[in-house]
Amino acid sequence: MIHFDNVTKVYVNQNRPALDHISVDVDKGEFVFLVGPSGSGKSTFLRLVLKEERPNSGAIHVAGKDLSKLSNFKVPHLRRRIGCVFQDFRLLPNKNVYENVAFALEVIGKPRRFIRKVVPEVIELVGLEGKAHRMPDELSGGEQQRVAMARAFVNRPMILLADEPTGNIDPATSIGIMKVLDRINRTGTTVLMATHDAAIVDSMRKRVVELEDGKIVRDQSRGVYGQAY
Amino acid sequence: MRANFIFSEVWIGLRRNLTMTIAVIVTVAVGMALLGIGLMINSQVSSMTSYWSDKVELSVYLCKENSPFEPCTDKKGISEEQKTALEAVIKGMPQVEDVIFEDSATAYKNFLDNQSNNVFASFLKVEDMPESFRVKLGDPDQSAAVTEELTGQAGVSNIVNQRQLLDSYFGFMDKLQWMALSVAFAMVFAATLLIGNTVRLSAFNRRRETGIMRLVGASNVYIQLPFVLEGVIAGLIGGVLAAVMLITSKVLIFDSIQNFIPEALGWNTVAGIISGTMAIGVIICILASFITLRRYLRV
Numbered sequence A: 001m002i003h004f005d006n007v008t009k010v011y012v013n014q015n016r017p018a019l020d021h022i023s024v025d026v027d028k029g030e031f032v033f034l035v036g037p038s039g040s041g042k043s044t045f046l047r048l049v050l051k052e053e054r055p056n057s058g059a060i061h062v063a064g065k066d067l068s069k070l071s072n073f074k075v076p077h078l079r080r081r082i083g084c085v086f087q088d089f090r091l092l093p094n095k096n097v098y099e100n101v102a103f104a105l106e107v108i109g110k111p112r113r114f115i116r117k118v119v120p121e122v123i124e125l126v127g128l129e130g131k132a133h134r135m136p137d138e139l140s141g142g143e144q145q146r147v148a149m150a151r152a153f154v155n156r157p158m159i160l161l162a163d164e165p166t167g168n169i170d171p172a173t174s175i176g177i178m179k180v181l182d183r184i185n186r187t188g189t190t191v192l193m194a195t196h197d198a199a200i201v202d203s204m205r206k207r208v209v210e211l212e213d214g215k216i217v218r219d220q221s222r223g224v225y226g227q228a229y
Numbered sequence B: 001m002r003a004n005f006i007f008s009e010v011w012i013g014l015r016r017n018l019t020m021t022i023a024v025i026v027t028v029a030v031g032m033a034l035l036g037i038g039l040m041i042n043s044q045v046s047s048m049t050s051y052w053s054d055k056v057e058l059s060v061y062l063c064k065e066n067s068p069f070e071p072c073t074d075k076k077g078i079s080e081e082q083k084t085a086l087e088a089v090i091k092g093m094p095q096v097e098d099v100i101f102e103d104s105a106t107a108y109k110n111f112l113d114n115q116s117n118n119v120f121a122s123f124l125k126v127e128d129m130p131e132s133f134r135v136k137l138g139d140p141d142q143s144a145a146v147t148e149e150l151t152g153q154a155g156v157s158n159i160v161n162q163r164q165l166l167d168s169y170f171g172f173m174d175k176l177q178w179m180a181l182s183v184a185f186a187m188v189f190a191a192t193l194l195i196g197n198t199v200r201l202s203a204f205n206r207r208r209e210t211g212i213m214r215l216v217g218a219s220n221v222y223i224q225l226p227f228v229l230e231g232v233i234a235g236l237i238g239g240v241l242a243a244v245m246l247i248t249s250k251v252l253i254f255d256s257i258q259n260f261i262p263e264a265l266g267w268n269t270v271a272g273i274i275s276g277t278m279a280i281g282v283i284i285c286i287l288a289s290f291i292t293l294r295r296y297l298r299v
Helices: A042-049 A072-079 A097-106 A112-125 A141-153 A171-186 A198-204 B003-016 B018-055 B080-092 B104-114 B118-123 B140-150 B162-205 B207-215 B220-254 B267-296
Strands: A002-009 A019-026 A031-035 A057-062 A082-086 A159-163 A190-195 A207-212 A215-220 B057-062 B096-102 B132-137 B156-161
Touching: A002 A042, A019 A042, A019 A207, A019 A215, A031 A042, A031 A171, A031 A198, A042 A057, A042 A159, A042 A190, A072 B207, A082 A141, A097 A112, A097 A141, A097 B207, A112 A141, A112 A171, A141 A171, A159 A171, A171 A190, A171 A198, B003 B018, B003 B162, B003 B220, B018 B162, B018 B220, B018 B267, B057 B080, B057 B140, B057 B162, B080 B096, B080 B132, B096 B104, B132 B140, B140 B156, B156 B162, B162 B207, B162 B220, B162 B267, B207 B220, B220 B267
Parallel strands: A031 A190, A031 A207, A082 A159, A159 A190
Antiparallel strands: A002 A019, A002 A057, A207 A215, B057 B132, B057 B156, B096 B132
């Protein structure tokens, strides 16, 4: 599903590479934690998957497509197959829950009939039934993140990227968020989550890829956050 | 493509940026109106030029008895032989197309026809009117050369080139036209910058929305079209206002001077100019929006 082959990314005006000859394979339906300290290259990894950045060398395949051969014109179509969740939720403050989720479908030209059918389903999936008409500022942080997840998942992407989705949320609420991510993963969606949250990684017992200074220092199935003892 | 979604985005954008939108509309309207007026003057001048070019002639006035003009030194007036010789000379010139002799009686009649000043007409007698050759040229631009050659011929008192009378009028119209066009150019330039700025503000105001649109895979058309349409709608409203101004100026200015001018400015020309300026306005808006979006809305 995601295939990195010897990928190196150096940002302009920086001598140290953000990613240094990385090779990773993520299969369909996997749940992978991307861990490592700040600046270790986690966000760069996610940006490369979305083709927001181009690698300096190496090949990236996402959902069976070679990104180096994907024209700019087709990048939006790639992104329709990838859902994204961020630490800061990125909801539209002037739209309610339903409208925020529906927005993701409206802007890719889905018919209104389809939107009316799937949006309530996905709002229920993330556990926000009955709150469809709340505005974002009437929701708790955890609930806002659920809205963001509903928006990321509403188009049934093949891959869900989550960049520290529990970063702004207290530990108790985080568990609920992880349950939703797990539920999404069980539908067959590949989930790739960058995180600092040791407790969550340890409790989930999923594959862990650890980055340090742009290099993969550990790739462990059913791993934990710290070194395995 | 969901038209109502795009249009609701456009409406939100226009409303949020109301002051800038009004500025764009006013600049586009004034700029396009001035451009149109410049073009209207231009077409008026060129239609009049071609009308007059057919009619412009040299009047070669002949010496009379006691004529006050410098060349008629002997105070006796032109003799019949001199008249015939002069006619032959004029007819022999290659630039001359046609020569008509106007005697005093005809000149007097023409004068009375054109003069409304009855006091003046009452003491003027037929004998006071000078005889003349009306010389029609194949190419009106050759009038200076012909004038030079005929000056000093025996019996010629003075030569009036009607072209020179018209040139001062045409010169004034020409200046007016260039003034309108250069102000129009400045306004179009200002409009371009304003539209660019409006689109940039709009893009900044909606960066959250466009960021999400990018993320969920909206196509470039979906993301950029609302901004471009904002520019186009502002341009169109400006164009309509410009059209109103042009129609008003046609009715109030061009139609009122119609009495003095043989070739009136037709509605067909005005309609052509209006659609032309509108098209220019809209194209400028589209271009300015696109160029700005390329810089401020990376997709």
